[in-house]
Amino acid sequence: MRYQPPSRRISMKRFLPSTTLALFLGFTAASAFAATSSANPWGSLQPDREQVIASLNVVELLKRHHYSKPPLNDARSVIIYDSYLKLLDPARSYFTAADIAEFDKWRSKFDDLLKSGDLDPGFLIYKRHLDRVKQRVDFALGELNKGIDKMDFSVDESLQTDREKAPWAKNSAELDDLWRKRVKDEVLRLKIAGKEPKAIQELLTKRYKNQLSRLEQTRSEDIFQAYINTFAQSYDPHTNYLSPDSAENFDINMSLSLEGIGAVLQSDNDQVKIVRLVPAGPAEKSKLLAPADKIIGVAQGNGEMVDVIGWRLDEVVKLIRGPKGSVVRLEVIPASNAPNNQTSKVVAITREAVKLEDQAAKKSILKLDHEGRQYSLGVIEIPAFYLDFKAFRAGDPNYKSTTRDVKRLIGELQKDKVDGIVIDLRNNGGGSLQEATELTGLFINQGPTVLVRNSDGRVDVLADDNPGAYYTGPLALLVNRLSASASEIFAGAMQDYHRALILGGQTFGKGTVQTIQPLNHGELKLTLAKFYRVSGQSTQHQGVIPDIEYPAVVDTKEIGESALPEAMPWDSIRPAIKPESDPFKPFLTELKARHDARAAQNPDFVFTRDRLALAQKLLHETKVSLNETQRRALHTEIETQQLTMENTRRKAKGEEPLKELKKEDEDALPSEDDKLKPEDDAYLVESGQIMLDFLGLNSAVAKH
Structure with missing residues (x-):
């Protein structure tokens, strides 16, 4: 899970020894470090004894306890090397081909270097990067000092923006030309955004001077964290080294909650x-x-x-x-x-702390006309899987939890005589594994809810032991790409038990478990277990595939587990339940056909598809023109397309068209009147229509 609540972190501690491994205490590598002279403030930065011990501990912990236990060999060394270069120079705009040729001698040796506690090559590459960044920033400032009024934006030239696989620059002259174009592109972007020449000059000059100041503040710890974290993430994207500064808030790079x-x-x-x-x-x-x-x-x-x-x-x-x-x-x-x-x-x-009561599950009633009759469907929005762990441990009978709140809301909706319930899990990033299990228990008789496979191959089965389901009526789950972790466990169980129709978008695909292990210097967050659905399928990488998919709001190739480097693969293990008859399967073809027919005419669905298609098309453009006339023409063309899409949607919904794209009011906060009603949410409405289609088809079959 992206964030593990205290209960999860404590329960996972049993997988590792309670004390840090104190390894190789007799090492002598640190004494071999010699300071190098350099005109730059970072030239003499070297790894210290504590960092060397920490690196050796990380090597041993990953070897013993990482879920996959991949060997630290020449093949992993290549991954570490390539990832480190990508971290430092993702657009290949700092290092030269000569630098890379010099570094290549270590390409297949990082495994041996790490095992012996030799951090020198990692430090040398990083410091060379700092040298090159300083050279480029100095060059950019030189270009700005010539005056942006001297830049010729009538020349027909372009800048390659996607340089991830571009050849390394042959020499400094080639980098000079690249950076001349980069500075020119920055100026042109700001010109088109409406900034005045003087403001552009001041902004960019200040930006680059600040960058120089930050370079001068580089510490040995910054280099060590970057290097060892690159090594750790070569195992999987959720295994991280955390420096002492970051360890106090181990998720600082992920959440500002x-x-x-x-x-x-x-x-x-x-x-x-x-x-x-x-x-x-x-x-x-x-x-x-x-x-x-x-x-x-x-x-x-x-x-x-x-x-x-x-x-x-x-x-x-x-x-x-x-x-x-x-x-x-x-x-x-x-x-x-x-x-x-x-x-x-x-x-x-x-700024404020996220309050538990604000994340609580909420209910509403969706009124729909379907085949000449009005129906009422309950909607339960679950923003997160929460548990007031402190109150729970203290024995407070009124502790708040997702399951308790949802159970109460279901009871209230049943009193309202709803015809079915839609659970909205969109954007739910997970939370308490215990709550995902207990919530599943509200909708099934009893049985396994999720499987946890550890690095030693042992499979722990989490189950609902309470006989009888609390709610047995019609049920649908609405998910999207940002539904992750505990959401995927719950949705996967509902799909495997054929208890609910799963609708929306492919989920995130985060199916691994991490724990925090203290080191002598910092901490290691490492992956040591993997979640599996009761069908034996992993939620890792693939996530949960809906029974009926809706247009994606975000590009699934850019966001999600599968978009992360070195993400662990999807696999499966022995299922925990025997497949039962699927009540939805006989009707899925017809349900999809009816959905497709509605979606083709639904202005919100059409708009979402068209907007994502335009965004993907633009993202695949690998060059931008540095000719102002051409650039402004393209900018106008894109805005015209966006405005046309927006007005097509508004016209279809009977709303007034816009003369120009809306500019958000920077201080406007939504009022109660601005909040969407369930009937205004196209995805909720379509989910209700699909549920009612199923009820109608199923009823017709039952009558015959």
Whole structure:
């Protein structure tokens, strides 16, 4: 799970020894380190004794306890080497071919180096990277100092934007030309976004000078964490080394749920991207931010906006965090912008801790007309799988939990005589494994709910031991790509028991379990178990595939477990239950046909498909023109397409068309009147229609 609550972390401790492995105490490698002279402040940075011991401990822990136990050999060395270069220079715009030729002598030797505690090559590569970054930043400042008015935007030239597999530059002259174009592209983006030349000059100059200042502050710990974390993540993307600074908040790179904005963030080259919003967090409640938005500036209250392009993720996190009740202002490039559209908006968000009661399950009633009759369907939205662990352990009979709340809501909906229930798990990133198991128990008679396979091959079966189901009526689950972990366990069980129709999008695919192991220096978060559905299928990588799929809101190739490097594969083990007859299978073909017919005419579904298709098309563009006339024409063309799509949807829904694309009000907060009713949510409405289709088809068969 992306975040393990205290109960999960404690229960997983049994898999590892309670004390850190103190290995190779007689090593002598540290004494061999010799300081090197350099004009740069980082030239003399070297690994210390504590870091060497920690690296040896990480090697041994991964060897003994990682779920897959892959060998640390030449093949893994190549993965480590390639990943390290990609981390340091993802766009291949700093190192030269000569640098790479020099580094290649270690390509297949990182396994031996790590086993012996020799960190020197990892440090040398990183420090060479710092040298090259300084050279490039100095060059960029030189270009800006010539004056942006000297730049010729009438020349027909282009910049290659996708350089992940580009050849390494032959020499500095080739990098100079690349960086001349990069600076020109930055200026042109800001010009088209409406900034004045003087403001552009000041902004970019300050940005690059700040980058130089951050380079000078590089510590040995920064190098060590980058290198050892690259090694750890070569096993899987959720195995991480955490430095002593990061260990206090082991999920600092993933969640800002406490005294923050409530968003999951990740680095995206030189920018910070929002992956998802924490349910009931300040950002989600503001309705001003969305997944894939990019944060480019942070300000405290009414203070100066700090440009954070090129900053490390943890540095941006520190700026966004702050005292509860204080205001943070974010400058954001919306995900809805075209790739080359740098137009930004500023949003103000009041920091607060996410309250358990705000994440509680909620109910509503969806009224639908179907085949000449009106139906009422209950909707239960579950933002997270929560458990008030403190109250639970204290024996408080009124402790809050997902299962208890959902059970109460079902009882209330049954009193309202609903015809069926839709459980909305969209954007539910998981939470308590115990709650996923107990919630499953509300809908099945009794039996296994999830399987946990450990690194030694032992399979633990978590089960619902209470006979009888609390709710036996019609049930559908609505999921999407951001439904993860505990959500996938629950949805998978409902699908395997044929208890509910699963509708929506393919889920995230996070099917592994991590634990935290203290080291002499920092901590190691490592994957030591894997979840399996009761059918024996893993939720890892593949996630849960809906019975009927809806248009994706996000690109599943860009977001999800399968998009992460070195993600562990999907597999299966022996099932825990025997397959029973599937009541949905005889009707799925007809249900899909009816859904497709409605979706083809549904303005919201059509809009979602068309918008994603346009975004994917633009993302696959690997070059941008540096000719201002051509660039502005493309910008106008894209905005025209977006406006046409929006107005096509509005016309189909009987709404007034827009003359231009809406610009969000930076300080506007949604009022009670602005909140969507269930009938306004196209995905909920379609889920209800599919459920009613099934009830009608099933009833017709029963009558015959």
